[in-house]
Amino acid sequence: MSDRLYVGIDLGTYQSTISSSAGAIHTIETIVGRPKDPVARNFLGRDVLFGNDALKNKLACNLYRPMAAGVAQDDEANLAAAKAFVSHLLETVDPEEYDEVFGVICSPSHVSFTDKSNLVATLRGQVNAIMVVTEPFATAYGIEEIAGSIVVDIGAGTTDIARIHGTFPSDEDQITIQEAGDWLDLELMELVRKKYTGAQVTKDMVRRWKEASSYVGMDAKEVMVELSVEGKKQVVDIGDLIVEACESIIPLVANAVKKIVATADPEYQPILRNNIILSGGGSLIEGIAARMAEEISDIGDVNVWCVEDAINSVANGALKLAGEMPDDMYTAIN
Ligand SMILES: Nc1ncnc2c1ncn2[C@@H]1O[C@H](COP(=O)(O)OP(=O)(O)OP(=O)(O)O)[C@@H](O)[C@H]1O
Ligand SMILES: [Mg+2]
Structure with a gap:
């Protein structure tokens, strides 16, 4: 049997997480620093800095947040920063020790289809095959809630709300709002x-x-x-x-959840109302599950709860998918 490493990657607007089948998991802020000038280069002793390291040295660097909302994905400096960042993230799980690497990637929903080909370009040469899935789906898969649920991922750049009913969600199953x-x-x-x-x-x-x-x-x-x-x-x-401030986002997310329920198959609606799962950094707001349940209580009996591991749930779900999906679900990018 060939020696294959599976990785789940959650590329986030604010922070990114990689989880590997060898048991490693790392979260790094999605930020890249390049020394501003030769003086800074000599002082820092390196050409590129990532995450906290970049932030600590921010006055000596040009900073890039390559996944942030509003960043043009064909901008060369940002594309190069994205590439460098993804390489760095992968290096943290020692891919060179394996014959091949298969990755399941979640990228921010504002990264459009053309940008996805950039994503593939970014990963070419570093992983052998990839599969791109949405953040809510990865979360649901990881916590074994794909039978019938609504996953609300409150990230930094966007809130992504998806209906999950036993299969890969389609575009109609997801609503993305900019408030996060x-x-x-x-x-x-x-x-x-x-x-x-x-x-x-x-x-x-x-x-x-x-x-x-x-x-x-x-x-x-x-x-x-x-x-x-x-x-x-x-x-x-x-x-x-x-x-x-925290209260102001509640009705906006609640309305999107109601829309996702209202447009679902009516026979599924009670199941969905009863299993609304909050994830992403925004789910760490104290009291948010109870407050959300109250805000949408006019649509009937609801059950709203938060995932246990808000920051790692996407990467861990992606890793679980990576190991369990057949090879023909992957796109080879050698
Ligand atoms: N305790 C907390 N209360 C409220 N917000 C929090 C808390 N902890 C983290 N956050 C926020 O969660 C966001 C980061 O969450 P997450 O890591 O899910 O986002 P992301 O994956 O980088 O973004 P996106 O999914 O939009 O690309 C940040 O805005 C952060 O400030
Ligand atoms: Mg996210």
């Missing part, structure tokens, strides 16, 4: 700036505050943060703003 983690960060930033005139806040600052303290569906909590207002330090409570 990045959108939430901008809402929160706006609220902070409005309340504290002159406050100097960046998107990264508000994202960290959100990740540390997000919640919905409960009384306002105290969340003290430090801000600079016109250069002067201030410690303020933004607990009310965090809940306001």
